[in-house]
Amino acid sequence: xxxxxxxxxxxxxxxxxxxxxxxxxxxxxxxxxxxxxxxxxxxxxxxxxxxxxxxxxxxxxxxxxxxxxxxxxxxxxxxxxxxxxxxxxxxxxxxxxxxxxxxxxxxxxxxxxxxxxxxxxxxxxxxxxxxxxxxxxxxxxxxxxxxxxxxxxxxxxxxxxxxxxxxxxxxxxxxxxxxxxxxxxxxxxxxxxxxxxxxxxxxxxxxxxxxxxxxxxxxxxxxxxxxxxxxxxxxxxxxxxxxxxxxxxxxxxxxxxxxxxxxxxxxxxxxxxxxxxxxxxxxxxxxxxxxxxxxxxxxxxxxxxxxxxxxxxxxxxxxxxxxxxxxxxxxxxxxxxxxxxxxxxxxxxxxxxxxxxxxxxxxxxxxxxxxxxxxxxxxxxxxxxxxxxxxxxxxxxxxxxxxxxxxxxxxxxxxx
Ligand code: GLY
Numbered sequence: 001x002x003x004x005x006x007x008x009x010x011x012x013x014x015x016x017x018x019x020x021x022x023x024x025x026x027x028x029x030x031x032x033x034x035x036x037x038x039x040x041x042x043x044x045x046x047x048x049x050x051x052x053x054x055x056x057x058x059x060x061x062x063x064x065x066x067x068x069x070x071x072x073x074x075x076x077x078x079x080x081x082x083x084x085x086x087x088x089x090x091x092x093x094x095x096x097x098x099x100x101x102x103x104x105x106x107x108x109x110x111x112x113x114x115x116x117x118x119x120x121x122x123x124x125x126x127x128x129x130x131x132x133x134x135x136x137x138x139x140x141x142x143x144x145x146x147x148x149x150x151x152x153x154x155x156x157x158x159x160x161x162x163x164x165x166x167x168x169x170x171x172x173x174x175x176x177x178x179x180x181x182x183x184x185x186x187x188x189x190x191x192x193x194x195x196x197x198x199x200x201x202x203x204x205x206x207x208x209x210x211x212x213x214x215x216x217x218x219x220x221x222x223x224x225x226x227x228x229x230x231x232x233x234x235x236x237x238x239x240x241x242x243x244x245x246x247x248x249x250x251x252x253x254x255x256x257x258x259x260x261x262x263x264x265x266x267x268x269x270x271x272x273x274x275x276x277x278x279x280x281x282x283x284x285x286x287x288x289x290x291x292x293x294x295x296x297x298x299x300x301x302x303x304x305x306x307x308x309x310x311x312x313x314x315x316x317x318x319x320x321x322x323x324x325x326x327x328x329x330x331x332x333x334x335x336x337x338x339x340x341x342x343x344x345x346x347x348x349x350x351x352x353x354x355x356x357x358x359x360x361x362x363x364x365x366x367x368x369x370x371x372x373x374x375x376x377x378x379x380x381x382x383x384x385x386x387x388x389x390x391x392x393x394x395x396x397x398x399x400x401x402x403x404x405x406x407x408x409x410x411x412x413x414x415x416x
Contacts, residue, residue, distance in 0.1 A: 001299050002027040004058050005041070006048035006078070007069025008034045010327070010360035010379035011284035015069060016041050017356070018291045018298040025299050029061055035370065036359030048073045051081030058087050065090065065303050068260070071281050075101050079260070088306035092260040092280050096251055099258070100280040103145050103177040109254075110275060113246035117275040118180040118267075129166045132178035133159060142166045143277075145175040153218055153277075155181070182267035182274050187228055188286045189236055189264045191244040192301055194310035195257030198244045199301070200236035202293055202318050203228050204286035205416075210334060212411045219334045220376060223412030225324040225387055226289040230416065231268065239264055243275055259305060285325050288358055288379045292323035321354070324390040324413045325381040326398050330361060331405030333375035337361075341404045343370040343377065349397035354383040354390070357397070372403055387416045 001024050005016055013036040020028050020040045031054070033043030046053040049072050058066050066082045068074055068091030079091040091097075098105040104122045109115075121132035122145070133140055140162035144152025154165040162178075169176035190201040204226035210216035232238065243264050251258040263279035291298070296317040304313035331338040339361070346357050358381060361374020380397045384390030391413045398408060 001025055001064045001303060002062055003029070003299060004054075004061060004063045004066045005030045005069060006054065006067070006073055008032050009069065009284055010358040010376065011282050011287045012069040013037050013358040013360070014288045014291045014379070015067060015282065015298070017358070018294055019067070022297050022299050024297060027061065029057070031057060034359045035362050035364050036357075048078065049076045051076065051078045054078050055081050055085045055087075058082060059085060063087055065299065065306055067091070067302055069281060071097065071100055071279065074260075074280055088303060090260055090302040090306045092258050093256060095256040096258045096260075097280045099247070099251075099262070099278045101146060103143050103277070104175060106278050107177070109247060109250055113250035115243050115246055115275055116273060118182050120177050120179040123166070123170070123176050123178060124174060126167065126170065129170065129176060129178065130163065133162055133166070136178055136180050139181045141179040141181050142169070143177040143179065144169045144173065145177050146173045155218075182269050182276060184267050184269035185230070186276060187231055187235065187266050187268060188283050189239045189244075189266060190282060190286070190290060191240060191262045191264060192305050192310065193244070193248050193258050193260060193262050194305040194308045195252060195259045196248065196308070197310040198240050198248055198262070199310055199313070199315060200240050200244070201316055202226050202290050203231055203235050204283075204290050206283065206286050207409060207412055210407065210409075212409050217334055219329070221283070221285045221327065222329070222409045223324070223326045224286040224289045225322065225390070225413035225416060226286070226293055227322060228416070229387060238273060239266060242273060247278070285327050285379050288325040288381050289323040292325075292356075292381050292383055293319045293321060295319050319383070321383040321385060322387040322390045323381060323383050324387060324394045325358075325379045326394045326408055326412050327376050328378045328380065328398065328401060328403060329376050329407045330372045330374065330403070331407065333407060337375045338405065339371070339373050341372045343372060343401065343403045345401040346370065346378070348400040349380060352382070352393055352397050352400075354393055355397040356381050357401070377403060377406070387413050
């Protein structure tokens with residue numbers, strides 16, 4: 001199978017690794033990719049958000065499957081264009097991608113599908129915003145109604161902070177969503193969908209705040225682990241039954257079938273399961289942990305979804321091992337990032353049993369030295385017989401990597 005994978009983060013490096021290792025994959029091109037994917041696939045530097053460029057590349061290489069990593073190409077209609085060209089694509093249409101692109105649309109679909117979620121108010125004026133903040137009270141949950149790369153959500157006890165974020169959202173997009181706060185631990189469940197059938201992957205949990213003990217600003221995600229020993233054993237089945245299948249059915253009923261990855265961000269509250277948010281692509285950094293444990297064929301699963309044959313595909317299978325990944329970020333992240341810092345120790349980290357290192361914001365100099373080029377720089381992934389063992393291997397590996405001013409949390413998967 002010839003596969004074109006779009007994206008350039010650690011999530012795409014994890015996807016590339018799982019696709020490349022499968023004997024069904026005969027050619028793997030990553031566009032634009034990163035230095036990590038260059039080692040296992042062919043990187044081609046096109047803009048993944050320009051549908052014509054993606055279709056031209058997929059046609060030229062005779063791709064059997066296009067896999068879209070990030071949300072931006074989906075919102076730009078890349079999956080529509082690829083499917084229109086007759087090439088199977090794992091990723092939803094621009095219309096279906098509104099489940100992530102518009103928090104208000106997601107709320108509307110959930111209401112129609114009877115899916116449990118936090119009560120919310122969609123505000124278009126400052127008066128509505130302040131009324132909603134007063135109605136829901138602290139902790140305040142204020143969400144950008146649009147794509148924000150996982151950084152558009154502010155959860156705070158401080159009303160002025162909530163108000164400033166809400167005003168900023170209003171000035172950018174004209175709408176902001178204020179929600180009821182959901183108590184209880186959060187979990188991420190990725191569901192592979194072909195428009196009708198839903199296949200869950202293994203549950204994971206990510207750590208969205210920059211600093212230990214869930215302090216500091218929200219980020220794209222600073223680490224993750226899978227499985228979740230504390231969660232109900234039937235969590236995946238419950239989420240498919242109560243959340244993913246009703247949403248996929250509702251999207252089909254609307255004529256906007258959901259083909260791709262429905263990422264269910266969930267809170268396991270004292271009142272039961274609630275949806276926090278949907279994303280329409282694999283999550284980052286959860287993918288790095290989830291795919292480290294996948295023992296069945298990823299290309300077969302994604303191709304079956306892209307061609308409407310998921311019902312015939314075998315269910316994914318999983319290693320008994322646990323996986324933990326720790327994100328190393330550049331100085332300044334998630335604000336203004338200092339790039340260009342030299343990175344050393346990646347090979348030494350990978351010498352450790354069960355460890356691999358995934359690239360995100362990295363580049364190489366003319367002297368072939370690895371340097372930081374973005375906010376989240378590396379994901380250090382470790383497998384181990386328990387979450388605790390995987391965690392300790394991951395941190396031993398992190399300790400072997402040097403980047404001046406690097407930021408990482410020391411409590412990823414602690415006490416799990
Ligand atoms: N893990 C958060 C995200 O992928 O948006």
